[in-house]
Amino acid sequence: MTETGTYLYAVGRHLDDEVLSGLEGVGGAAVRTLGHRDLIAVVSTVELDDFGESALRRNLENLDWVEITARRHDEVVRRAAAITTALAPFRLVTIYRSDDAVRDRIETLYDDLVLALDRVDRRSEWSVKVFSRARSMPPAPVAADAASGVAYLERRRAEIRGRQEAAVDQQSLADQLFWDLVPAAAASRRLAPQDQRLTARREAMALNVTFLVDDDRCTEFFERVDELRRNYPSFDIEVNGPWPPYSFAVLDKP
């Protein structure tokens, strides 16, 4: 009999077992729920051959394994988030020795969990990514002695300076855009801009933010984004969501 553990995806309130039934967890076993006080943990059984300490050290070095596991983990969290906004997602590969160990942990964390759930209840996380539209450089004026080395160097220096200034301008504009959007949300978190090879876009990412927005202020948030699209024509603003509140249902204590 192989040793097993209990993989924890999220903890929340008002989670109905029925809606999660039939859902497959990481490693293939069925997703199920554990109750403790008024909180419900979303879990599944995993084999320690794949999810034990040494197995994880091995598997986490494998990008394919990580991708499959991360997507499945996120899918389970999303399904739970579709049922309730009072949900605290846990980080990938948070595994306990048994169901009882999960309940014990919830008991220990109870007060902080309740605070985290209250913070995100009736709210959703929305990702906002801002891309700088490529701007064409004005053609360099052709001087009489354009062929001379000095003129060429001066022109090159001016081009580089122009690009650097444009980059700085874009960054401070992006910061302005961020502050313009903040009042429409309950909370915000700035993330590192993503690399162009990942975004598969020619334009550079000038801003990568995630916002916690009241569900009943959602319309206002989207209208604000549309307004910013008009006010900041040099940017392309991409909104994605709703995400489960990964970035905001965090514990106050480490």
Place this chain on the structure above:
Amino acid sequence: MTEPTIAPRQTAMDRRHGFVSGAPRPEGLADILERVLDKGIIIAGDIRVNLLDIELLTVKIRLLVVSVDKAMEMGIDWWTRDPMLSGDAEELADENRKLRQRVEELEGNRD
């Protein structure tokens, strides 16, 4: 079957903007990893794994959310030599085999 106590959450906003809560979507891997690795409740389970210790995660995956330019500034540029990232490994192995065969042929012809 008991009725759920809370109706499935799907706001009018979701429908208007075409987002359906809970439906599977092809989210970018970078977006998912950004969240499931670095966010969420980060608390020790019984199975101890320090994600920062794992070289692949520290460099390769965290790299997904850090700019490549910044990494190169820091002297990290292993991906320029990693076939998994700069091309298809199988394709390269195939190409190597063909090149080796060709070299053998050419060396054979010289004799």
